[in-house]
Amino acid sequence: MRSLRFLALAVLLSAGHAHAQPAPSTPPQAAAPTLIAPKVLSDTTVLYPDHARGDATVVLTLVVDRTGRVTSAVPSEVNEPFSSLATNRALGWRFEPATRNGVPVVAKIRVEVVFHEPEPPPEAAAATPEPPAPARPGATKEERVEVVVLGEHPEPSRTATLSRAEVRQIPGTFGDPFRAIEALPGVTPIVSGLPFFFIRGAPPGNVGYFLDGIRVPLLFHVGIGPSVVHPVLIERVDLYPGGYPARFGRFAGGIVAGETTLPNPELHGEYNLRLFDAGAAVEAPFAAGRGTALVGGRYSYTAMLLSLLSPEVLLEYWDYQARATYDLTPEDRLGVFAFGSYDYLGQKTQGEPLTLFATEFHRVDLRYDRHLPRGKMRSALTLGIDRSLVQQDRSVVSRLYGGRTEVEHRVDHAVRVRAGTDFALETYGIELGSQVLSPSARRAAENFPSRTDLTFGMRGDAVITPAPGFDVTPGLRIDLYASEGVSAVGIDPRLATRTQLSERLHLLTAFGIAHQPPAFVVPVPGFQPGGLRGGLQRAVQESMGVELDLGDATTLTATVFQNAFFDMSDPLGTTEPELDGCPPGSYPDDSIGGDYGATPDTPPDCANRFEPGTLGPDRSGGGGQGADSRGGRRFAEVFEVRTLGASYGLELFLKRRLTKKLGGFVSYTLSRSTRSFGRRTYVATFDRTHVANAAVAYDLGRRWRAGSRVVFYTGLPKPPDPFDGSTRLPPFFRLDLRLEKRWQLTPTVWISAVAEAMNATLSKEAVQSECTLEGCAAEEIGPVTIPSLGVEGGF
Amino acid sequence: MTFHRVLVLAAGLGLSGCSDPQAEPSPPCDQECQDRTAARALRETMKLVYNITLQGNAVGPQDETTPCPLGGKARVFGQATSNAKFGSTEVSLTYELAACHSLSRDEEAGENYDMVVTGSVSQTGTLAVQPTATTALVMQSAAITLEGDVYDPPIGYSITACAVEMGQDGNQLSGSLCGRQFGVGL
Numbered sequence: 001m002r003s004l005r006f007l008a009l010a011v012l013l014s015a016g017h018a019h020a021q022p023a024p025s026t027p028p029q030a031a032a033p034t035l036i037a038p039k040v041l042s043d044t045t046v047l048y049p050d051h052a053r054g055d056a057t058v059v060l061t062l063v064v065d066r067t068g069r070v071t072s073a074v075p076s077e078v079n080e081p082f083s084s085l086a087t088n089r090a091l092g093w094r095f096e097p098a099t100r101n102g103v104p105v106v107a108k109i110r111v112e113v114v115f116h117e118p119e120p121p122p123e124a125a126a127a128t129p130e131p132p133a134p135a136r137p138g139a140t141k142e143e144r145v146e147v148v149v150l151g152e153h154p155e156p157s158r159t160a161t162l163s164r165a166e167v168r169q170i171p172g173t174f175g176d177p178f179r180a181i182e183a184l185p186g187v188t189p190i191v192s193g194l195p196f197f198f199i200r201g202a203p204p205g206n207v208g209y210f211l212d213g214i215r216v217p218l219l220f221h222v223g224i225g226p227s228v229v230h231p232v233l234i235e236r237v238d239l240y241p242g243g244y245p246a247r248f249g250r251f252a253g254g255i256v257a258g259e260t261t262l263p264n265p266e267l268h269g270e271y272n273l274r275l276f277d278a279g280a281a282v283e284a285p286f287a288a289g290r291g292t293a294l295v296g297g298r299y300s301y302t303a304m305l306l307s308l309l310s311p312e313v314l315l316e317y318w319d320y321q322a323r324a325t326y327d328l329t330p331e332d333r334l335g336v337f338a339f340g341s342y343d344y345l346g347q348k349t350q351g352e353p354l355t356l357f358a359t360e361f362h363r364v365d366l367r368y369d370r371h372l373p374r375g376k377m378r379s380a381l382t383l384g385i386d387r388s389l390v391q392q393d394r395s396v397v398s399r400l401y402g403g404r405t406e407v408e409h410r411v412d413h414a415v416r417v418r419a420g421t422d423f424a425l426e427t428y429g430i431e432l433g434s435q436v437l438s439p440s441a442r443r444a445a446e447n448f449p450s451r452t453d454l455t456f457g458m459r460g461d462a463v464i465t466p467a468p469g470f471d472v473t474p475g476l477r478i479d480l481y482a483s484e485g486v487s488a489v490g491i492d493p494r495l496a497t498r499t500q501l502s503e504r505l506h507l508l509t510a511f512g513i514a515h516q517p518p519a520f521v522v523p524v525p526g527f528q529p530g531g532l533r534g535g536l537q538r539a540v541q542e543s544m545g546v547e548l549d550l551g552d553a554t555t556l557t558a559t560v561f562q563n564a565f566f567d568m569s570d571p572l573g574t575t576e577p578e579l580d581g582c583p584p585g586s587y588p589d590d591s592i593g594g595d596y597g598a599t600p601d602t603p604p605d606c607a608n609r610f611e612p613g614t615l616g617p618d619r620s621g622g623g624g625q626g627a628d629s630r631g632g633r634r635f636a637e638v639f640e641v642r643t644l645g646a647s648y649g650l651e652l653f654l655k656r657r658l659t660k661k662l663g664g665f666v667s668y669t670l671s672r673s674t675r676s677f678g679r680r681t682y683v684a685t686f687d688r689t690h691v692a693n694a695a696v697a698y699d700l701g702r703r704w705r706a707g708s709r710v711v712f713y714t715g716l717p718k719p720p721d722p723f724d725g726s727t728r729l730p731p732f733f734r735l736d737l738r739l740e741k742r743w744q745l746t747p748t749v750w751i752s753a754v755a756e757a758m759n760a761t762l763s764k765e766a767v768q769s770e771c772t773l774e775g776c777a778a779e780e781i782g783p784v785t786i787p788s789l790g791v792e793g794g795f
Numbered sequence: 796m797t798f799h800r801v802l803v804l805a806a807g808l809g810l811s812g813c814s815d816p817q818a819e820p821s822p823p824c825d826q827e828c829q830d831r832t833a834a835r836a837l838r839e840t841m842k843l844v845y846n847i848t849l850q851g852n853a854v855g856p857q858d859e860t861t862p863c864p865l866g867g868k869a870r871v872f873g874q875a876t877s878n879a880k881f882g883s884t885e886v887s888l889t890y891e892l893a894a895c896h897s898l899s900r901d902e903e904a905g906e907n908y909d910m911v912v913t914g915s916v917s918q919t920g921t922l923a924v925q926p927t928a929t930t931a932l933v934m935q936s937a938a939i940t941l942e943g944d945v946y947d948p949p950i951g952y953s954i955t956a957c958a959v960e961m962g963q964d965g966n967q968l969s970g971s972l973c974g975r976q977f978g979v980g981l
Contacts, residue, residue, distance in 0.1 A: 628851070
């Protein structure tokens, strides 16, 4: 969303031997008939630099060669960090070259880049071409031609974009853009601090994570760990809660899409050292600036810290990122991006540690990018391996062989077409270990067979501006799924509009259908049900909202949404039922977890603990040794049960840029999420009526900055309790705090000391009811809290 | 484990400040301690054999043989019936264990074993699904042989052709092994 991106406003001035001509979107100007000025083809969006303050203007002199490549960019004066950032970005821009009598010529032009502090996400003005900018001070008055270069129009279905500069100011996120997703409207946390969430009623397994278009199997380290990609590499994170662009598919919930920073042909780096981990990233040019190389990573020494607090727990994680690019020609770039992560959770014993959960994944993306006369294209090959281990000796290994092509073409100033294809061949190898499985466990395991899955997709959409102030984006994607000899096709139409109602007010609509194979509870590398049992899940998503620019860097967004889910696999919402009006020794037979509709006044059909006429299990000691149970059978059923789902609600997002002296936001979601199974419709297991986040960040002066954030949400639904008429567990509230002191050692070298605490109030959270025949009691966990002291720096 | 509990576990990985004294080094394990783990190994081996072979079978006479997880084999035969409404199963069975090898790894030191069992054990009483009925069993053997390791860190354990008498009340197992008394919670 442009509000979080820098509005790149380039005023192109005629100079040297190139006579300029008006750009298509600008009023006609006097120009020599045979001389055409260079025209910008690139997205000239430049993010506002981290840690900078205030507005700035950088005047660059660019030399654009006959191929349209910028061979030189020289600022008229040094004003760091703005001048370096503008210069670096400009060196990567591409132009239609200047022409004389139709023949390309070298041109020298002056470009004025105006930096404003990041604007809020729902920036109304970005939807339409802005009027030509006024002449800048110092601009030559003769033969002046003004070209307004706008950033990419925000997608109407994208409700929020977070840049790293802003995320740094949100307490409780630890500067991690992906963790900040939980503060956005439409996002319902499962448990405070745990980075898995429902988005507009869709379960975590239906939320897709992407990084530069690559699906990421695991976005967060184990437990309440940070994301698996170092923040320094993240340019921005977008949230698409529904009706997303056609380039996103195979997830029937929401999309969290991260984009990495552009290659920067100047040596720079960043590092951080915190209580629980340390990380660093460095990028440097090579081959006289034609290539760049970046390496980064992070290592957690949480085990050392945990050894003081929870001596029996072993926890370890690390991740890495590496990227290299090389410009073969001014139009052709080769690149490779590799990243991966490792997590280990174990239990100390006197002998060998017990592995409770271990997982790792690795991805290598080989890319070829080409600038086209009116657009760009990318071809990429992705290789990957995932490995997960649970309960000591049960493991899954999957390998990915994927590829994708993406093409973007600007037909004219009013039509931009985007298309692409992609495929993924994934092999899964499952090892169940030497333990004897109960019949139910074997049944559940049948959902995860060793196999090879194939997925192929194609998509296309067009961003059309039929009239000033009105954008419409129709799109379609088709996906073919094949697994274990079964195949299915998902046909997903999409439609989004953005309409300017007034200078400050826009109307946004988004509609889409999305398909997805059956999903696991939460994203875990390798854990993907096979065989397409029960068919594809399907979601119909629609939303309508308004964006209002209140001025003074403040915006308000209000959105209503409605989603319908069909053939939904929602293991989280399909847990085994509690004692619920059935006589001792039996359980409701026609309900699934979360279905609290049955009460003692309306007794449901009840089932026995095992089939009459058969021998029951030997459950001495509570289970194990292959003993089956009613709970085990329910556990197996959750992978087979398909439900209907619905969600609807209202989202409000009031925000003043967090990088202002006083900035902050209020995010509020009022929603209801339901499931239908068998004969009843009931409130979903993780439904929360109210979810609110409020954050404030304040510049105290002398480079001190403080912030706080409060989080509140309604408790989860609870089973009926004869001794308590309430229908929900207690609500949850927590307070996060952040304090930062920054030292600017040189114009480009800085260091900060940061103190941060998530859940400074040490609040406990009720997560479920434990019910007996005497009634139910809320079971609390926590306080789950993360204190952090750290040092961050960059150059 | 319910999904809720999975989440609770995951969320609990936060620095919740709680501490568990179980990380303390295991106390020394004397003969009585070793017998407790050995009795557990025998009982859980029988439980495993039952669940592999008879669980879910039709009521009536039973006679089945199965390989054990890590080698050897087991035969179980006799009579069994059930009352599904109350979650109880009445058994009168004999287990013939031929070098039946099984293993248990757990964070509790006393629940670790790697044991090979040989011998014949009778089992009579009620297997119950808690909490609607209570397990009540009597298990006897004139000569049982156990060979392997018990405890964590492992301690070698070996008895040959010993008499065993065990009673189980709920999840409490007690009795005598080679004439030495023991009591252990399953």
